[in-house]
Amino acid sequence: MSDTSLSALAAQLAGKQVSSRELAQTYLDRIAALNPSLNAFITVDADKTLAEAAAADALIAAGKNGPLTGVPIAHKDIFCTDGWLTTCGSKMLHNFVAPYDAHVIQRFKAAGMPSLGKTNMDEFAMGSSNETSYFGAVKNPWDPARVPGGSSGGAAACVAARMAPAATGTDTGGSIRQPAAFTGITGLKPTYGLVSRYGMIAFASSLDQAGPMAPSAEDCALLLNVMTGFDPNDSTSLDREKEDYTRDLDQPLAGLRVGLPKEFFAEGLNHDVATAVDAAIAELKRLGATTVGISLANSKLAIPVYYVLAPAEASSNLSRFDGVRYGYRAPDYASLDDMYCKTRAQGFGAEVKRRILIGAYVLSHVRGLRRHPRPHRPRHRIQAGREIRRSGRDVPERSLHHPRQPRRPARHEPAVRLRQSGTADRPAARRQLFFRGEDAQRRPPVPARHRLAHACANSFVKPLTTETQRHREPLCFSLCLCASVVKGP
Numbered sequence: 001m002s003d004t005s006l007s008a009l010a011a012q013l014a015g016k017q018v019s020s021r022e023l024a025q026t027y028l029d030r031i032a033a034l035n036p037s038l039n040a041f042i043t044v045d046a047d048k049t050l051a052e053a054a055a056a057d058a059l060i061a062a063g064k065n066g067p068l069t070g071v072p073i074a075h076k077d078i079f080c081t082d083g084w085l086t087t088c089g090s091k092m093l094h095n096f097v098a099p100y101d102a103h104v105i106q107r108f109k110a111a112g113m114p115s116l117g118k119t120n121m122d123e124f125a126m127g128s129s130n131e132t133s134y135f136g137a138v139k140n141p142w143d144p145a146r147v148p149g150g151s152s153g154g155a156a157a158c159v160a161a162r163m164a165p166a167a168t169g170t171d172t173g174g175s176i177r178q179p180a181a182f183t184g185i186t187g188l189k190p191t192y193g194l195v196s197r198y199g200m201i202a203f204a205s206s207l208d209q210a211g212p213m214a215p216s217a218e219d220c221a222l223l224l225n226v227m228t229g230f231d232p233n234d235s236t237s238l239d240r241e242k243e244d245y246t247r248d249l250d251q252p253l254a255g256l257r258v259g260l261p262k263e264f265f266a267e268g269l270n271h272d273v274a275t276a277v278d279a280a281i282a283e284l285k286r287l288g289a290t291t292v293g294i295s296l297a298n299s300k301l302a303i304p305v306y307y308v309l310a311p312a313e314a315s316s317n318l319s320r321f322d323g324v325r326y327g328y329r330a331p332d333y334a335s336l337d338d339m340y341c342k343t344r345a346q347g348f349g350a351e352v353k354r355r356i357l358i359g360a361y362v363l364s365h366v367r368g369l370r371r372h373p374r375p376h377r378p379r380h381r382i383q384a385g386r387e388i389r390r391s392g393r394d395v396p397e398r399s400l401h402h403p404r405q406p407r408r409p410a411r412h413e414p415a416v417r418l419r420q421s422g423t424a425d426r427p428a429a430r431r432q433l434f435f436r437g438e439d440a441q442r443r444p445p446v447p448a449r450h451r452l453a454h455a456c457a458n459s460f461v462k463p464l465t466t467e468t469q470r471h472r473e474p475l476c477f478s479l480c481l482c483a484s485v486v487k488g489p
Helices: 007-016 020-038 046-061 103-110 154-162 179-182 217-227 272-285 297-320 336-348 350-362 365-371 376-393 438-442 450-460 465-469 480-483
Strands: 042-044 075-078 116-117 167-171 207-214 257-261 290-294 418-419 431-434
Touching: 007 020, 007 046, 007 217, 020 046, 020 116, 020 154, 042 154, 046 116, 075 103, 075 154, 103 217, 116 154, 154 167, 154 179, 154 207, 207 217, 257 272, 272 290, 297 350
Parallel strands: 075 116, 075 167, 257 290
Antiparallel strands: 042 116, 167 207, 418 431
């Protein structure tokens, strides 16, 4: 039964061949036997699990069951779950019992899927080996001497060891996909905004996304049908028509083109990994798909951009953990400031502290204006290049790059100077005026947050020459994070 797919388990439950309570008890027994050695779960509450399973059985008996009603699932310990300990793998939240359900948890409860427990993870999702958890490292069920990947390592390990038929995870920079690869299961990071982040403890808000982890693509599609949906509590949630992600699973692969980025097959690729990838490519070709070589020239920028943006957002998001309202508080302190310092020093692990320090440096008042907007330039170059390669258009490489910010006039230049970026026939409406001298002195001082926004916007100016007008790509940029760290005029 532990090797059965989600669709098969749902069919057995609907046919009354097994009850949800019996199924949940089977997995609870397996957790009790294997978790002491693998450490995949932080919290297991058999009474709550069996009560939810009994409620699912009642729905099935009344004929009100859905596609996955009664199938149990494990949740990464980053999702707030009403009445359950929600630790995020940190000492800072080791005693925090969530008072509400995350949107993802609400969706699974509405589908009638009992929770088997909360899985282990890297502290605040910061790590790629599941060794930074306050509750200890997770072991890979295929070889306990190896890591399961992270930060969703507990979810991946529990699915691979068949302690749960499926699990939820979160992915910021690979935290679903990498552990899924390390443990031989399937993991998916959905399109940003497809799954609500409400109630999911934040690491890097512009990158975090919840997703499914299960033995097969079909199982992940079934889970994604449950997880997705518009949520008014999440301002980044996509409001679009509901999809059925299982609709094309039985379609032949004839006509499907699979891109193979040459940068991913460069020097340094592990031989075993290359062999496995080559075998997968050969299988895709056998099933009718064709492959095409492509180039993602800006992919080399992904890691440096990630390690500026993610710590910057983490530094801001984790400032709420101060020991005042909830979570860990230092036992001995002399003042409020002393309590803040000792609580955060004792409550956060080494990796989290490192990333907070990096983020604080990036967001500092002195360097924020010069350094923070820069990572967004290659970030958008990466996005623009990916979209262009996906569309198959032939676009000059220079059109993927943003020009240098036009020079501002020096102080000794005329009081009013008309500057025009681009060609001489550019419309007057796009010209920019710069004021110097007495006129500038009479104007009220501009707050620093506005100067920062202006600089960020100017860094994205693209001259509309005849050539670039044909290949112009839409750009978006959020000034909220930048502006929020600059205080005062």
